[in-house]
Amino acid sequence: MNSDGQPMRQTAPWPVEISQHHSAHPPDRTVAVEAAALNKWFGSFHALKDINLAVPQGSRIVICGPSGSGKSTLIRCANGLETFQGGTIRIGGAELTGDEKQLQKIRRTVGMVFQQFNLFPHLTVMANCTLALRRVLGKSRSEAVGIAVHYLERVRIPEQAHKYPAQLSGGQQQRVAIARALCMNPRIMLFDEPTSSLDPEMVKEVLDVMIDLAADGMTMLCVTHEMGFAREAADQVVFMDQGRIVETASPATFFAAPSQERTRLFLNKMLR
């Protein structure tokens, strides 16, 4: 916290233990998330097939693709909500081992926003934001509240802090969910279709917050079908189909001249 009580936007260092863990390969802190030859099965169903994807620190990558193509599965692997059976995932250079303690450490530095918001209904907006600050980072109540107020202002709803999630609109709930994740000062933010369960008139308020974040240089890995957001904020667009990455391109190329037929078909459907 600086003198006027605002928390400074300062990126937390990677947990020491994680980087020491792999001293043989010095961790590449310039890559926030890196999946290499990633394979994932649900029983006999092959959900992710040889995924190779790097999200450099400071970049914004949008993943799109038809329903069931494995977008959620991929993004959930990136913070250990799903296990995987082949390949590796590195977060800030540290390889995910599946160890519970390591996961908890890594998750502090990886923020996630869900399609269904997943706010805690029994806690106020403020308590939703301060829970992990206090329990995980061990901040004092006043410090946690200061940080929460800061991020609630950033998502433009500081006045709702005392309310319960059910008293908010969908758009407001999703902005609280973003603030809750930002409070942990993550190195990367994961978004899984953050606007797809919102009424159309609320999509913009959430996208505006996300575009702000992007403008501030937040590293983002974002599953979304909001092509406007992809055009404006993404460095790269990744197209997935049937568990594979079919095409990766800059937004300009992706929308104007996709190289793959499947991408073209998908875009035709998306853009009507």
Next chain:
Amino acid sequence: MTTVEIFVGIFEGFRVTATVTALGLLYAVPFALVFGVAQYLTKGMARLAITAVIEFWRSSAVIILLFVFYYVLPVIDIQLPAITVAAMVLGLNAGGYGSQAVRAGLQSLDRGQFEAAAALGLPRRHILALIELPQALTRMAPTFINQLIQLIKGTALVSLVTLTDMTFRAKEIAESEYNPVGVYTSLLLAYFVICYPVTVFGRWVEQRIGGRKGLTNEF
């Protein structure tokens, strides 16, 4: 006496247990249907009166109802055999619970069902009998099965008003034979063999009606 003999001895009371259950159903099912439907259809004072009757049977402690009716009816010069009193009390208590399942089942139906039937010009009673009740019945089934189990188990009470049911037999045997483990384990088992199939059937019905979610392992 061997445990098997004790078990067989206890089952000598099965006739009474079964009779009280069967007679109880004769009270329970009509009461549940009539009062459940009546509560669904009526408004104002009529509904209040119906609710009062239901609540009396449902919210009273059944063991006390049994004693009250067993001892109070003769005082007001109504002489009924104990088995009739027991069946009535246990049946109407179960029927009280059943009526709430009937009403809730009817209320939970999509309003569109009634409107579609009414739009076809069906009279109210036909809408009820042909459209609403059949659909509500599936939703009531788990409660009805559960109440049947409650009724069977509730019949153990009749041993307290001197009817020779399975529980009464167990106490008789216990008096002539010091073998509490054998006697009371057999008693539990006797009810178990009767009720367990119904319990399993009830679970099966419940599963068929509402596809259950998987378990979470967080706890």
Next chain:
Amino acid sequence: MNFDFAFAATTLPTILGVIGTTISVALLSCAGASILGFSFEIARRAGSLPAYLMRFTIDFIRSTPVLAWLYFLYFVLPHWGFTLPALVVGILGLSIYFSGYLAEVFKAGIDAIPKGQAEAAKALGLNRIDVVSFVLAPQMLRNVAAPVGNHFVSILKATPYLAAIAVPEMLGSALDIASNTYRYAEPLTVVGIVFLVLALTIAQGVRLLERKLHGPTNR
């Protein structure tokens, strides 16, 4: 013989004198049944063999009458060398009997928590204990509060069964008056009314609680 209202009134103080026993027994049994039921439900989530064993235990309990459990504990425990006061045996019996129902309450209360809740908590870096104690348990408690309240009413209405093993609660004291005065109708009617009023009042309280917990503020 006629119903003597004046005499009925004189029995009221004696019967109400032990209302404290009735309510304490119900509260303790409800706590015992909740702890047991919750444990069953947690054990059930531990794997497929525990799931099968717990399912069977719960179904066994649900398939046997409370009276049979009370006799079993009352006569078998001393035989095994545990001589407990009747009051304790009664609380134990009600706890076991109702644990079969409370287990279902906890199952539903846990299953009703969306999967995303635990995921969101984990994604924030909370450890397992914190996920359960700050995110899942509070939501489970809110989900089960009203159903546990409803079962408390059922437990309260089952306390008169304890008269069968000589616990001095309200039905027992009514039966004492009856056997001393040879008048059964009045004390039994009085105890019946007391239970009905008690049950209806608490049930109303539970409804208010339910409205408060699941009102517009929460979810």
